[in-house]
Amino acid sequence: MELNLNDVTIERCLKDTEEVIAKEEVSFLNTPLNYLNQHMEEFIFIESEAFHGMKTESLSFEVDDVFKTYMVLFGFQVQKKYASTIKAYLEEHLHGENIYASYIFSGEDGLWDVNLPLNNVEGFTEEMTFNEAISLIYNFAAKLVHTIEQQ
Template identity: 30%
Template structure:
């Protein structure tokens, strides 16, 4: 589904918008992010509300040189064990796979997931395919009763 309402490249250091991207960027390979190491791709979608998040960013990690989805997940701290178990069970075994920290101030988890760890993300995937795999993965988190 191509319902992203905001798609922007932003500078990692300043968070300043450096380019208003078009939906065409979703057809670009995920490897594009390695060519733009100083930037991250910021996206918003109406679907994110149901997933208890405002936005997502995708970037190439400076240290590991892996593509990573970062997002704030608005669930209570009591969800920590469930979230950890879900990530362990559903993400592919790559290094790094995921990480998260709870922010008491913002009352959400700051989560990062390596794109290549997401189910259904294959080598050569586009940015759009990766975002859809991420949304599908997070949707399944909320559909699961027991992890």
């Protein structure tokens, strides 16, 4: 799916302090995802209204320091009662070994803090661009939203 990301905000940030290193133009989304392997101290924060269809406002991409796995983090705006649906969906749709997904409901924010290993999402490659990774995770999460809405 091609998303309209003209309204996008992109920030390169330091993992340790969350300090913004630089704000990037939309053209940064054409950068290969493996940029993160070369800049392990950074995460990429991307915010867009286009993400509302997957029940979030923003995505953060990073490489996990310990497992060297590409991760996407986001706040998933669905009710706590869908815990078993989320768990079942992730178990069914994340593939491979060493799956380090986590999802924790934050009562304070009223949303799920989700950390997904991109490496375990069907269609992932390290050579894909941020734009392609966004489309991949958008489709993955939109199908989860559809599964929840079917209940």
